[in-house]
Amino acid sequence: MTIEDTLLQRFGPLLSIAQLAAVLDRSPDGLRISLRTTNEWTQRINKTRLKIGQRVYFRTSQIAELFSDESLSDTGN
Structure with a gap:
């Protein structure tokens, strides 16, 4: 299961x-x-934002892509 x-x-x-x-x-x-700050990981998460009325949601499939993406988990070492 992914x-x-x-x-x-x-x-x-x-x-x-x-x-x-x-x-x-x-x-x-x-x-x-x-999420109000400006850095790479917040920009990537904010791209998944979806506002419906007054509520803010995040697209699950795009969040999962971020978790699967190697560059997000890379510690820079």
Whole structure:
């Protein structure tokens, strides 16, 4: 089972900020603050954003792609 399959099965096609925070092991408020900063990982996550009315969601399949992408997990060593 792939990362995408696991996330889709657990959360569905869209992740709320609270669900994304749980996946990243962060608090929802801490994640909100982090996503306002400008750096590579926040830009990549913000590209998956989808706003529906007042609510903000993140596309699960694109988040899974980021987790699978080697350059995201590269520590630079």
